[in-house]
Amino acid sequence: MVYSIEVQDLIKRFGDYEAVAGINFSINKGEVFGLLGPNGAGKTTTIRMLATLLPPTSGRIFVEGLDVRRHGGLVRRLLGYVPQALSADGTLTGYENLLLFAKLLRLGKGERERRIDELLNLLNLQDAAHKLVREYSGGMVRRLEIGQAILHRPHILILDEPTVGLDPVARHTVWNTLKQLREETGLTILITTHYMEEAEATCRRVAIMNRGRIVAQGTPEELKRATGKPDATLEDVFTFYTGDQVETGGSFHELRKTRLRVQRFN
Numbered sequence: 001m002v003y004s005i006e007v008q009d010l011i012k013r014f015g016d017y018e019a020v021a022g023i024n025f026s027i028n029k030g031e032v033f034g035l036l037g038p039n040g041a042g043k044t045t046t047i048r049m050l051a052t053l054l055p056p057t058s059g060r061i062f063v064e065g066l067d068v069r070r071h072g073g074l075v076r077r078l079l080g081y082v083p084q085a086l087s088a089d090g091t092l093t094g095y096e097n098l099l100l101f102a103k104l105l106r107l108g109k110g111e112r113e114r115r116i117d118e119l120l121n122l123l124n125l126q127d128a129a130h131k132l133v134r135e136y137s138g139g140m141v142r143r144l145e146i147g148q149a150i151l152h153r154p155h156i157l158i159l160d161e162p163t164v165g166l167d168p169v170a171r172h173t174v175w176n177t178l179k180q181l182r183e184e185t186g187l188t189i190l191i192t193t194h195y196m197e198e199a200e201a202t203c204r205r206v207a208i209m210n211r212g213r214i215v216a217q218g219t220p221e222e223l224k225r226a227t228g229k230p231d232a233t234l235e236d237v238f239t240f241y242t243g244d245q246v247e248t249g250g251s252f253h254e255l256r257k258t259r260l261r262v263q264r265f266n
């Protein structure tokens, strides 16, 4: 069987520092897979390598059976990527942001209109389509960015902490959108997050990273059972394997990320 994503012995060093220290995992077609871990665990470095934005030091990555090193161009067409940093332009409307991406893809006028319309409906942004994005709520911006990332109809969507800095209601709408997308389009979704409750509710399987290594992977149920505690939550699993408390907001790290996003809109 060909996996959507297969990672073999992947290593990334920055000078002497090993940010990703030899990891292995695979993701099935149509699966929602969560990469969890404390700050600095190596999650972003890993997904940047998957998204062809960063060359690995060693190891191999296959996307639908294609070696990323040899078929970067083809792989990029199969992937949509929503980075942590803002990728929507606050001075344009939601529609204009999507139009810009559609033009970059060189879609014809009819096809552009069709796809943008389809996405605005799917992402529940029809009513806000002609409002400036800087007037959007955080959840709406994230949904628009998901739209930008899937305009070219990729098979796999990669998201780097898409709900960080959002309030609980907005986080809920983003996760719901992802669930709906998967159901309606069969997209494979790889997501990094440190919101354990949300990962548990949405991800079929998760991998927990710590200091560049995958310290546990499986379904949330399997991982909870492995702790030996009958009423364990995924948060307990996280603490069990990383020795770290899950950050749920208000940390310097999270604040910095949120601020960076807000600055982009001012």
Ligand SMILES: Nc1ncnc2c1ncn2[C@@H]1O[C@H](COP(=O)(O)OP(=O)(O)OP(=O)(O)O)[C@@H](O)[C@H]1O
Binding pocket: 014, 017, 019, 037, 038, 039, 040, 041, 042, 043, 044, 045, 046
């Ligand atoms: N370009 C770089 N040069 C040097 N070190 C780097 C570089 N990029 C990342 N690192 C280091 O690699 C480690 C892993 O970083 P990474 O961003 O992948 O972690 P993360 O799990 O995504 O955490 P976060 O939630 O903070 O984004 C960190 O210690 C980071 O400082």
